[in-house]
Amino acid sequence: xxxxxxxxxxxxxxxxxANIAGEAHAGRAYRLMEFCGGHTHAISRYGLADLLPPxxxxxxxxxxxxxxxxxxxxxxxxxxxxxxxxxxxxxADTVRVPASANLSLxxxxxxxxxxxxxxxxxxALKIARDNPQREVVFLAIGFETTTPPTAVAIRQAAAEGLKxxxxxxDHVLTPAAMHAILAVEGGVALDGFVGPAHVSTVIGSKPYExxxxxxxxxxxxxxxxxxxxxxxxxMLVRQVNDGRAAVENEFTRxxxxxxxxxxxxxxxxxxELRDAFEWRGLGSVPHSALKLRPQFAAFDAEQKFKVDYVAxxxxxxxxxxAILRGQKRPQECKIFGTVCTPENPVGSCMVSSEGACAAHxxxxxxxxxx
Amino acid sequence: MCLAIxxxxxxxxxxxxxxxxxxxxxxxxxxxxxxxxxxxxYVIVHVGYALxxxxxxxxxxxxxxxxxxxxxxxxxxxxxxxxx
Numbered sequence: 001x002x003x004x005x006x007x008x009x010x011x012x013x014x015x016x017x018a019n020i021a022g023e024a025h026a027g028r029a030y031r032l033m034e035f036c037g038g039h040t041h042a043i044s045r046y047g048l049a050d051l052l053p054p055x056x057x058x059x060x061x062x063x064x065x066x067x068x069x070x071x072x073x074x075x076x077x078x079x080x081x082x083x084x085x086x087x088x089x090x091x092a093d094t095v096r097v098p099a100s101a102n103l104s105l106x107x108x109x110x111x112x113x114x115x116x117x118x119x120x121x122x123x124a125l126k127i128a129r130d131n132p133q134r135e136v137v138f139l140a141i142g143f144e145t146t147t148p149p150t151a152v153a154i155r156q157a158a159a160e161g162l163k164x165x166x167x168x169x170d171h172v173l174t175p176a177a178m179h180a181i182l183a184v185e186g187g188v189a190l191d192g193f194v195g196p197a198h199v200s201t202v203i204g205s206k207p208y209e210x211x212x213x214x215x216x217x218x219x220x221x222x223x224x225x226x227x228x229x230x231x232x233x234x235m236l237v238r239q240v241n242d243g244r245a246a247v248e249n250e251f252t253r254x255x256x257x258x259x260x261x262x263x264x265x266x267x268x269x270x271x272e273l274r275d276a277f278e279w280r281g282l283g284s285v286p287h288s289a290l291k292l293r294p295q296f297a298a299f300d301a302e303q304k305f306k307v308d309y310v311a312x313x314x315x316x317x318x319x320x321x322a323i324l325r326g327q328k329r330p331q332e333c334k335i336f337g338t339v340c341t342p343e344n345p346v347g348s349c350m351v352s353s354e355g356a357c358a359a360h361x362x363x364x365x366x367x368x369x370x
Numbered sequence: 371m372c373l374a375i376x377x378x379x380x381x382x383x384x385x386x387x388x389x390x391x392x393x394x395x396x397x398x399x400x401x402x403x404x405x406x407x408x409x410x411x412y413v414i415v416h417v418g419y420a421l422x423x424x425x426x427x428x429x430x431x432x433x434x435x436x437x438x439x440x441x442x443x444x445x446x447x448x449x450x451x452x453x454x
Contacts, residue, residue, distance in 0.1 A: 003412055120417050121417070121418070145416050227436055253425045
């Protein structure tokens with residue numbers, strides 16, 4: 001496939017790997033966080049960790065929207081579907097996330113709730129148009145990539161005068177989460193970030209500059225193909241060796257410094273910052289999420305149906321929180337691969353294929369014992 | 371859910387929509403987030419929307435960089451007798 005296969009060339013990957021091995025200083029450790037779940041997936045799927053020298057270690061970050069959504073947010077959606085008889089629309093990854101009382105959206109659906117998996121916000125709008133007698137709620141989750149499509153849908157619904165459509169807004173912000181990771185006292189020792197690919201197509205490379213300037217952490221924005229990730233790691237190793245901390249862009253084919261201004265304007269028109277938002281693993285993070293602006297309040301399901309967020313503690317045996325903070329690896333969790341599997345996930349990191357645990361379970365777990 | 375791939379625009383349909391080819395699968399997507407996307411161009415598709423146009427020249431340049439790195443390595447191997 002054009003512009004996909006070319007970035008998966010195995011010989012070239014080995015070549016970049018040889019450069020990394022040659023340039024990484026044997027005497028020091030390189031702890032690099034890939035923030036984004038897409039990179040976690042690529043690293044596991046293509047076995048990239050095996051191509052790296054032992055002193056270059058990748059740490060999985062919290063950049064998987066399904067993984068960082070706390071249980072209480074799924075509970076809200078389930079309450080809407082079960083108690084208020086709405087048609088609850090959501091992206092497919094979300095339906096299997098374990099919620100309170102041994103429920104998930106999928107189990108709620110099995111119990112009779114009207115939960116529908118959609119691919120695009122356009123599908124949710126169509127369901128609302130086709131069912132004028134029912135209330136349709138879209139569980140809007142995701143980082144800066146999924147937010148503009150939600151903004152488009154809200155604008156369309158407003159323009160059409162669609163009265164039976166609203167959203168549960170759980171859109172979160174990447175830079176705020178990166179701040180939270182770096183600001184944690186006694187937190188993760190990090191030498192640099194592999195910056196998100198598709199988030200950066202929207203927000204550009206500029207929002208990462210404070211991490212280089214203020215925290216002195218190098219950031220290299222990388223595409224999701226294996227060669228992109230390997231090249232970004234090489235660029236990070238070079239920055240660390242030189243004692244530099246800059247924002248560099250490996251993904252120039254899709255990311256500019258300014259990003260997609262049209263998408264940013266749409267998001268700014270429809271959404272504003274929340275004072276604080278609770279993340280799984282990071283706790284309450286100030287200014288880390290979005291809510292609808294007051295003029296779009298009619299489309300806010302939280303206000304329309306009066307479903308408040310109630311915080312719920314995670315399963316005690318589950319180490320998702322520490323894994324999302326980069327403090328533990330999936331295999332260090334007691335229930336990894338035994339009680340908790342992709343077929344029966346206990347924690348959110350096991351749900352999405354971009355979650356650290358699911359990625360390690362699918363592609364890496366036998367490497368540990370080999 | 372962040373997994374998105376470049377896809378080629380094959381046909382402009384209703385205003386603001388296009389049919390793209392995702393590895394042989396044709397799918398209608400929204401162009402609401404990008405300006406002036408034309409048939410033959412590549413866009414990065416995510417949850418049914420084109421997020422950004424893919425700059426083909428930059429893509430070729432990145433591939434060229436990888437290729438040059440390979441040549442440099444071969445050169446280095448020759449110079450150091452294969453020890454690089």
